[in-house]
Amino acid sequence: MSRILRGLVIALTVCLGGPAISAAATPPQASECAACHGANGMGNQASGFPALAGLPSAYLQAQLAAFKNHERGNAIMGGMATPLTGPDMAALGDYYAALPVPAGPVPPALPAGPGADLAQRGDWQAGLADGIPSCDSCHGPGGAGVGAQFPRLAGQPAVYLAAQLNGWRDGTRKTGPLGLMSAIAHRLSPAQISAVAAYYAALPANTANGAKP
Ligand code: HEC
Ligand code: HEC
Known part of the structure; x- marks a missing residue:
């Protein structure tokens, strides 16, 4: 057996015998x-x-x-x-x-209204210093989540999402990097909390099937 071939056989044996890549x-x-x-x-x-x-x-x-x-x-x-x-x-x-996130279902009409506006554009009525950046700017388009820091919001139960935002407001959820969510939650009105929670709850957790929020 040539040296190269022997090397290949050893590499293959190591791969197959090594820890499962599952x-x-x-x-x-x-x-x-x-x-x-x-x-x-x-x-x-x-x-x-x-x-x-x-x-x-x-x-x-x-x-x-x-x-x-x-x-x-x-x-x-x-x-x-x-x-x-x-x-x-x-x-x-x-x-x-x-664990894999199942795709879809795509909602018949993607939700529009104040929840979608806040999620996609934020709310700058209070001015630059006190404005609310768009949720998608950190959580990714459609709230799909970004990297290790910004969890997915899409498809989470509305009551759960609202409870988290209220938790940062009332101090029962104290954690999170740089106090980012605490600062944002304190600027949200109760109406904004329910609208944005309903918006993300209506989006599919996995948009691999072509849904474009
Ligand atoms: C500047 C970045 C940033 C922006 C903008 C932002 N978030 Fe977050 N959000 C975070 C981070 C970071 C976390 C994770 C907090 C932690 O680790 O506890 C988070 C977590 C959350 C969670 C908890 C999710 C879970 O699974 O428990 C909710 C709900 C949430 N954000 C909603 C929103 C909403 C609604 C908006 C827009 C009004 C928004 N976020 C805007 C950074 C951001
Ligand atoms: C009896 C129901 C119940 C059981 C059993 C349970 N959980 Fe939970 N879990 C919840 C509820 C309710 C919440 C939301 C808590 C909140 O509002 O902060 C939650 C939230 C979480 C979160 C936060 C998710 C996020 O997005 O921030 C994690 C992580 C978690 N559970 C992991 C686990 C693990 C791991 C186990 C098993 C060891 C477990 N849970 C068992 C009810 C349960």
């Missing part, structure tokens, strides 16, 4: 989480449980740590996160981050 292993707690967040990690619209599938692992881990130390106050998730260790949170974060 989705993260299912952590033992996931069956419990599935009761509310769904077996596919897509949450439950009717009950307002958020989807976790496809969110960045670092973001998910930070949320679990915040629930555990009560920097993000929620009775249900505080209880769920308390027994989790750092490695448990890492395994759960990796697991949910790797």
Whole structure:
């Protein structure tokens, strides 16, 4: 066998014998989480449980740590996160981050109105210093999420999205980089919160099927 060929065979053997390049292993707690967040990690619209599938692992881990130390106050998730260790949170974060987000369905008419305006253009009526930047400028077009910092909003339950914005306003959710969301939430009126929450809830979590919000 030529040297090159032998090299190839060794490389192939190493590849096949190496760690599986598949989705993260299912952590033992996931069956419990599935009761509310769904077996596919897509949450439950009717009950307002958020989807976790496809969110960045670092973001998910930070949320679990915040629930555990009560920097993000929620009775249900505080209880769920308390027994989790750092490695448990890492395994759960990796697991949910790797779950695929199903495409569509495309809404028959993409929502228009004050929620869409705020999401796409922001609100600068209060002037430059006190204005609200468009949500999509950080969360990505259609609220699809950007990188490890800016979670997806599209397709999350409206009641969940509104609760988060109110949580930053009333201090039950204290966390997040640079206080960005706290500052933004404090500038939103109750009417803006319900409009923008309804807007993102109506968008498909995965627009791979061609939906153009
Ligand atoms: C009994 C229902 C229930 C169970 C079981 C449950 N959760 Fe939750 N989860 C919730 C609710 C409700 C929220 C929203 C909390 C809030 O409003 O801050 C949430 C929020 C979260 C969030 C924040 C998502 C985001 O976008 O910021 C993460 C992460 C999470 N849960 C992970 C888990 C994991 C991991 C498990 C299993 C160990 C689990 N949950 C089990 C109900 C549940
Ligand atoms: C300057 C950047 C920026 C802008 C603009 C922005 N966000 Fe955010 N948003 C963030 C960051 C960063 C986070 C993650 C916070 C964390 O890590 O806890 C976040 C998180 C959120 C969450 C929580 C999602 C979840 O899964 O729990 C909601 C809801 C949200 N933003 C809504 C909005 C809305 C509505 C607007 C427009 C009015 C908006 N954001 C504009 C940066 C931004």
